[in-house]
Amino acid sequence: MYSYTEFDHAFLAERNAQFRGQVERRIDGSLTEDEFKPLRLMNGLYLQLHAYMLRVAIPYGTLNSRQMEKLAEISERWDKGYGHFTTRQNIQYNWPQLRDVPDMLDALAEVNLHAIQTSGNTIRNVTADHFAGAAADEVADPRPVAELIRQWSTDHPEFQFLPRKFKVAVTGDTADRAVIKAHDIGLRIVKRGEEIGYEVIVGGGLGRTPMIGKVLYEFVSQEDLLPTLEAIVSVYNLLGRRDNKYKARIKITVHENGIEDIRQRVNERYALIRPQFTGVDQQMLARIEADFGAPEFKSADQTPYLNAYDQDPLFRSWADTNLTAHRNPEYAIVSISLKAHGKTPGDATGRQMRLMAALAKRYGHDELRISHEQNVILPHVHRGDLPSVYYALKAEGLGTANIGLISDIIACPGMDYCALATARSIPIAQEIATRFDELKLEHDVGPLKIKISGCINACGHHHVGHIGILGLDRAGVENYQITLGGDGTEDATIGERAGPGFSADEIIPAVERVVLAYLDLRNDPAETFLQTYRRLGLAPFKAALYPQVAGKESRANAA
């Protein structure tokens, strides 16, 4: 973990004191809402449908147990006893009261957490692969460079009023678990010979105009990374479409100007600013890297794991589904599902957060991660400790064996909470999970990612869901469009819209028809939904989704 300096502590203390004063002045009437709104948004405080919402950054999704315990304490003391983990590796509190927010921010600062730049047209929380530092096939841990980018971007004077929000993601693996191609800038750590560098992808993004990012540079050396990023954001700051909010993201800038033009402009800007980077950032990176040293792994008896695996089918199911290979063969990466069937995706109670913190402390080298898929990760657990971890999780409703399966659904807060939403997401996710649990088909279906957004902004990543669901308002009624074949990995693909939308009553049976069609169409159980879709295309799934249309066409062809 990065060790905060006196400067970091003083910075947070000063920011929080400043905001406390602003809240006081709003309450006593010295500030109008128009004056206060940009100030509260700079500190992550939104006003949503039913209440205020405080969005707290979890940089690159990394937490220690003390930080997780603090998140639990905040949820219980100032909220309704739970928090909501998001696709941006943030946590959102849905019910804070305005007067309490400065105290909440001070509590966060005690454990080096904050809500700065979790809103506004600025560089947002830098996200990263949630298996960072643990994955078996990782080139390098992406967190040190993500921390460097966080430090560079926080309060960067040139980038506080960009044309729109700006999102950066980093992965250190060939497998992309950070959806880097759907970010404004995606970075992949690569090797050229023995030299570590970065593939730089720009102009990805979902929302109203979904686009897969384009490779700007195949290899940027470590010492050239920050000046390159500064040049890119600087070019975007000048070229971005401030005249039209819906065309303001860098994906549109890249699309309208072309990647060659953008590259030329970035090259020119880079040449101008490069001399300003004198190497201090590299000294800083070296210090950060030292903070992210690997834990001291133990060597111990694995018999408890082998016995539990042989004797307890529930443990075996969980181990098969929720564990990932660790770079140390004696260890495993544990994904804790926040998607118990019928529950709200991404929500954890204070009690559950405390348990996860305690397990990290006792069995997980004090490390936790939040995944963009709204789950919690214990990245380093010795296999011999896995039964203890599992039974403790199970007792608190955290033992669901569904990671990567149909009920492991990403869902944005939707119209249950969000002021921008046009339909609800959460109840659809709850019903799909409950339905497939009833059918007992989840494990037969295998890897299948359903992602649901409650509006066109696509916070639920529906465009890159194998089955994507977009909730809209159609003449005052919730309506759900389906996209198929999306993929958020290294093979990133935008899903195809299947056809007309479905009402809230129709959407669960429609998803069921698609999944049952897949079971009929797959070559064998090893062929995943996405592989079957890529082999056969949209047509057979569309026929399953719209059987009446398919029947009519079939009769017309026969006549």
Add this chain to the structure above:
Amino acid sequence: MPKPFTPKVVTANALLEGDVIYQTAAGWSRDLKDAEILTDEAHADLRMIEASAQVDLVVGVYLADVSLDGDTPRPTHFREDFRATGPSNYVHGKQEHI
């Protein structure tokens, strides 16, 4: 032909709690059934101006359409329905008290 004015209520969020609130004849209520029903456009405009001036109490004032069930206002759009009752995934919004 001007569009006929349909019944409305003045709604907003409370400054301190963020709660959805409705303007009543005498102040503000968290409950839609207490809301003052506005059936005259000029009167509605006046009530909006009065509500919007209360900057130390409320945020985001607007007129929301309602239908009338006798004297009781009912939301006409699902968004207003959720605002009146709270989120549908937990019983911990306004529905706790309804």
